Amino acid sequence: MASLSEEVLLVVKKVRQRKQDGTLYLMAERIAWGPEGKDRFTVSHLYADIRCQKISPDGKAKIQLQLILHTGESTTFHFSNESSALKDRDAAKELLQQLLPKFKKKANKELEEKNRMLQEDPVLFQLYKDLVVSQVISADEFWANRLGDMNNSDPTPYNNKQDVGISGAFLADIRPQTDGCNGLRYNLTADIIESIFRTYPAVKQKYGENVPHNLTEKEFWTRFFQSHYFHRDRINTGTQDIFSECAKQDEKGLKSMVVQGVKNPLVDLLSLEDKTLDEGYGVSTTTPSTSNANRTVKESSNAAIIKRFNHHSAMVLAAGSRKGQAAQMGTRGILTSSSLLLNPFFSLAIEYEDLQRENRLKTVALNLKKSDRYAHGPVPLQSQHYTTSQDIINSVNHIRHEMVNYKPNLTQVLSSTAASSAITALSPGGVLMMTGTQQAINQMIPTEVQGELKHLYAAAGELLRHFWSCFPVNSPFLEEKVMKMKTNLERFQMTKLCPFQEKIQRQYLSTNLTGHLEEMLQTAYSKFHVWQTRRMLRKT
């Protein structure tokens, strides 16, 4: 029964279970015991099934370990090795203590998620009570549909895991404030700390080494800001500063970057140089020497700052492209010549789109037959009495003549009863002017009844939504589901709707409150019936 690929973490010999001698094995995902001499395990429990473990108190003669499962069962192991029983049992207990929490989390995570959803959304909670607690649909079905919807439409997990880029100015944004007595306050947020770690992996390394063993976090950051590493004049003073190594690493990194150079054929960095014009044109400038001795103090500090800036930008770009796919860009964010020329996505830098003629988007022509039908809607075809166009002209003329000579006969226009009923219908309070009665209904029916009715609507809406989502039925899974949903709807009607109806009848409310719900359910039933008959016909 033990698979060969299972990793055995601990083997304890001479463990008795139910008065039988045997060996206890602790594996990666389960604990098992097999009697002595036999190959198979008689007892095997997954860590996920174990609720907790118990040990016999220290004073007792028998040294035992008991495992209690979620189902309530318990298994007891008796460590019977004369010399090392206590040690064995403690070793087993320690290992179990480490392993059990790992597996416990997985089982509970789903439950936690469900509980959280129920707590956050009172409507969902009510729905759960109405549908599952009263056994209209089973809990599995409820969660199957809910969790599926939730995973598709829940935006919060995305928000928590958004990847964030590194702002180039993150160090400058720290903006120290003076705190009144010759000190500076630096406000560090989690974002800034993350940016520092991602851009300067050397600092992250130092952090990992020193905190929390040697320094607290606060001390680490205080030292960081105090060190010359952070400030612009990077004069490496001695080795007591923990960041002097970082400075040396940065120097090395910068040198390697310079050696690599830029592989862009359209950019020639070496031919760029500073040319001053104010000392006479045609004066040849001395080529800047690289030896430190000839430079003035100002020049060397400027050079240091420029070097810092270049290094900082290069590190930020490198951190960004390290995170994402670096396939497109070449090393360190610099375009290589091959990627430029081969990639059609980037138009060559020799063309400027602004200077070219504007290209209009290609549009698709509309292909409408009988477009004047849109002006007045579809007209039903009627049989024509006229056969020739002369007939039509004659009839038009006849009608025109009649219209000209029309004399109204007011006594025979409309009967007086018809007229008065039309007037009453259209005056306030009439049949066609009943927009004001919704207030009346809201007041006539007590609010608890309305609240209950709302819950019924929500529950029925949920069930009906699942029902209608099964159509069109084109797979056996949907067929099953639609039949299940129909039985669910019938059960809902019997268990929830009818008692509610009886209740309101007992309260002498004459209005038919459940009529609409019944109509909705009836529509669903008739749809199901139609589908079923069609299915029968297709089979025969």
Add this chain to the structure above:
Amino acid sequence: MDEEPERAKRWEGGYERTWEVLKEDESGSLKATVEDILFQSKRKRVIENHGQVRLGMMRHLYVLIDCSRSMEDQDLKPNRLASTLKLMEAFVDEYFDQNPISQVGIITTKNKRAEKLTDLAGNPKKHIAALKKAVDTLCVGEPSLYNSLNLAIQTLKHMPGHTSREILIILSSLTTCDPASIYELIKTLKSLKVRVSVIGLSAEVRVCTVLTRETGGSYHVILDESHFRELLMLHVKPPPASSSSECSLIRMGFPQHTIASLTDQGAKPSFSMSHLDNSSGPGLSLEGYFCPQCHAKYTELPVECKVCGLTLVLAPHLARSFHHLFPLQAFTESSVEELQEDRFCQACQGELKDKIIFTCPSCRSVFCVECDLFIHDSLHCCPCCIHSQSTS
């Protein structure tokens, strides 16, 4: 000094009648030319609007609003964010007016992250309420184009192929802080056929130019508030459909409004399915629109039935979008001297003061510049043609 009264006028009414301020400004001739250019482009748009072109009328539009530090700038009064949100409210109203079967969603971005303000929905009230509340948000950090476009794509990629997927970005910052290469994202947008347009509030930014060019959208930078409004309203019109969008038959329900009274025998009060969870909506009522498929009730249309998923619209909603398909043809321009009769505009009955007049090709009535713009932008039909009783 002359500057003092001028400045006061500009602050008070400057953004209503900018050309009046310009009259006193000698060096402002450049501004006048710019105004002229804007006017010409407006006319050009009207002229170009001819021919029957297939349009994407069921639109899913996401508006990305930049809420970074640069939005606190006060060059638009009272500050860029407040001005943008106010114009967005007007935009949302106008959008649903012209595109009743479309949907809009709003995303904001700040502090290198993006957040959904409202989901894609077809009900303008929710969006306007969210926009009103958003005026108090703190503008901090840098925007992230990548994160906000990604967030929009998550929803847009599930939309059916026959609808048009669009994103409109209102970007005021000159930088964007992205976790990965945005050029990859542009390729994804292109493959998903999402059209991205940008309205810049500061200056033209190269990455936005590439973004809009590759996806087929438009990129403009505003000059002032009235120009901003105009650019926003450009996006209200449905864009021409690209040749690759599929076309399919869409199922819609056309419910009728039923009213009943308590005294009727079969009166059944019912709840609207869209108002079940909040207590502020109308309660039990007798009237409403009943879905033809599942008989669920709704009080407002257009809506997607929560029970059976059918789109419910009224015929006037669809008819409202027809003027996009059958646009009014452009009127012919001519000079006012050629007019023999009395010089007054048929629509507003005012005297023709401008040098250019417009004539409707079918009824030959004469309109002034303002009326011509109004007829083409809002009325969509020549007022004299409707009045005439000619049979054709």
